Amino acid sequence: MKSAAPAGIEMAKLEFIDEYRDGGACRRMAAAIRGLVTRPWTLMEICGGQTHSIMKYSLESMLPECVRLVHGPGCPVCVTPVGLIDAAIELSGLPGVTLCSFGDMLRVPGSGCDLLAARAAGADVRIVYSPFDAIDMAQESRDSQVVFFAIGFETTAPVTAAAVLRSASSSLANFSLLVSHLLVPPAVEAVLSMPSCRVQGLLAPGHVCTVTGYEDYEPIAARHGVPTVVTGFEPLDILQGIYMCLRQLEEGRCSVENQYSRSVRRQGNPAARKLIGEAYGVVDSEWRGLGTIPDSGLELVGTLSRFDARSRFGVRPGAPGESTRCLAGRILTGEMEPDQCPEFGDGCTPAHPLGAPMVSSEGACAAYSRYGRGRSARHE
Amino acid sequence: MCLGVPGQILEISGDDPLFRQGRVSFGGVDREVCLAGVPDAQVGDFVIVHAGFALDRIDRAAAEEVFEYLRRMSELGREECGTGGD
Numbered sequence: 001m002k003s004a005a006p007a008g009i010e011m012a013k014l015e016f017i018d019e020y021r022d023g024g025a026c027r028r029m030a031a032a033i034r035g036l037v038t039r040p041w042t043l044m045e046i047c048g049g050q051t052h053s054i055m056k057y058s059l060e061s062m063l064p065e066c067v068r069l070v071h072g073p074g075c076p077v078c079v080t081p082v083g084l085i086d087a088a089i090e091l092s093g094l095p096g097v098t099l100c101s102f103g104d105m106l107r108v109p110g111s112g113c114d115l116l117a118a119r120a121a122g123a124d125v126r127i128v129y130s131p132f133d134a135i136d137m138a139q140e141s142r143d144s145q146v147v148f149f150a151i152g153f154e155t156t157a158p159v160t161a162a163a164v165l166r167s168a169s170s171s172l173a174n175f176s177l178l179v180s181h182l183l184v185p186p187a188v189e190a191v192l193s194m195p196s197c198r199v200q201g202l203l204a205p206g207h208v209c210t211v212t213g214y215e216d217y218e219p220i221a222a223r224h225g226v227p228t229v230v231t232g233f234e235p236l237d238i239l240q241g242i243y244m245c246l247r248q249l250e251e252g253r254c255s256v257e258n259q260y261s262r263s264v265r266r267q268g269n270p271a272a273r274k275l276i277g278e279a280y281g282v283v284d285s286e287w288r289g290l291g292t293i294p295d296s297g298l299e300l301v302g303t304l305s306r307f308d309a310r311s312r313f314g315v316r317p318g319a320p321g322e323s324t325r326c327l328a329g330r331i332l333t334g335e336m337e338p339d340q341c342p343e344f345g346d347g348c349t350p351a352h353p354l355g356a357p358m359v360s361s362e363g364a365c366a367a368y369s370r371y372g373r374g375r376s377a378r379h380e
Numbered sequence: 381m382c383l384g385v386p387g388q389i390l391e392i393s394g395d396d397p398l399f400r401q402g403r404v405s406f407g408g409v410d411r412e413v414c415l416a417g418v419p420d421a422q423v424g425d426f427v428i429v430h431a432g433f434a435l436d437r438i439d440r441a442a443a444e445e446v447f448e449y450l451r452r453m454s455e456l457g458r459e460e461c462g463t464g465g466d
Contacts, residue, residue, distance in 0.1 A: 016386035028453070152381060
């Protein structure tokens with residue numbers, strides 16, 4: 001999300017970023033893609049950060065007409081269950097509680113209002129860049145209870161795991177987590193298993209795989225016959241990921257390859273995985289727009305469950321409630337493009353969102369809205 | 381959300397692996413980063429940082445692979461042109 005980039009970072013020359021935004025290199029990679037493709041293919045980029053880059057740099061306009069990109073469920077803000085957002089709002093209204101969250105969560109509608117409205121009504125809701133900022137807050141104000149809304153995929157889970165392990169180690173009694181961590185491979189499996197799924201190749205999420213590695217994607221790729229390429233986030237990364245995936249499809253191969261090798265190892269990062277394993281156990285979890293997916297979430301285990309805000313404050317996540325006008329489930333599975341939704345741009349805009357994919361900077365609907373209409377724009 | 385920003389470690393403090401911290405430069409902007417996930421990281425290493433936590437070190441040799449890939453493709457293209465495209 002935007003708040004994760006330190007202010008001014010776009011201004012300086014950045015190693016390991018600028019070279020992957022080089023226009024000439026991107027055009028050469030796009031030319032290689034055009035020279036490779038002989039028939040129509042549909043690929044899905046799983047991660048919302050990749051969707052955002054594709055729209056920001058108009059990468060679809062560099063691809064052959066017959067290559068179609070559909071946008072996957074990898075936007076954590078979009079798939080955080082409504083009941084958890086309601087629980088966060090309830091917690092934020094309790095006396096003495098400070099609710100800390102990543103900025104993107106504040107405008108995601110719960111079943112009644114959003115966290116921003118709760119703050120306007122007097123709740124103590126604060127935006128932080130990192131759970132460690134929330135820990136600092138808890139240490140500085142011992143008479144208030146600081147709750148961090150721990151949303152995110154495997155990329156964010158080791159961060160909150162380290163935060164809660166540090167809290168336990170320093171006996172910090174006024175810090176807790178409202179956990180809504182979700183695991184990507186079970187959701188990919190669920191999307192590929194849908195009868196309506198048209199996806200023939202996958203770009204797997206580079207930063208999730210930096211933590212977890214990509215062994216979990218190998219049986220999924222084999223089972224569904226879907227070549228998969230672990231892909232980074234800069235324009236040249238994404239074009240190379242697309243090239244590698246299309247090459248497998250054109251050659252009739254199906255394996256998991258790694259484009260983002262400067263960051264991703266096959267086994268991931270053992271130290272980060274160990275942090276997750278020490279703090280969390282795997283549970284069934286609800287995904288907004290997708291329903292309940294087995295073994296797709298995390299919860300605090302063992303003695304660390306005393307840092308679970310739900311049990312500490314007796315808050316129970318409510319039942320899922322969703323605007324029937326929002327077609328998030330069909331967008332998040334790639335069944336439908338954002339601009340095919342009847343509400344897109346009229347009934348649903350970034351200023352007045354009906355559902356989460358229009359709120360998050362990484363939601364497919366917000367990306368279409370911000371950068372023009374994606375594929376449709378290419379054809380105009 | 382899963383944004384990771386590359387930065388270079390300028391300074392490391394803390395002996396306990398869980399509490400190891402680094403001062404990391406992002407193109408001149410410094411920030412404190414948790415190094416609990418990169419126990420072997422040293423001053424001078426580049427790391428990918430997400431929400432104040434280093435996810436892993438950047439492999440400098442692997443970072444060049446895409447450019448090598450482009451060079452190979454363009455050489456292959458020239459060879460194919462030179463031999464009539466077969």
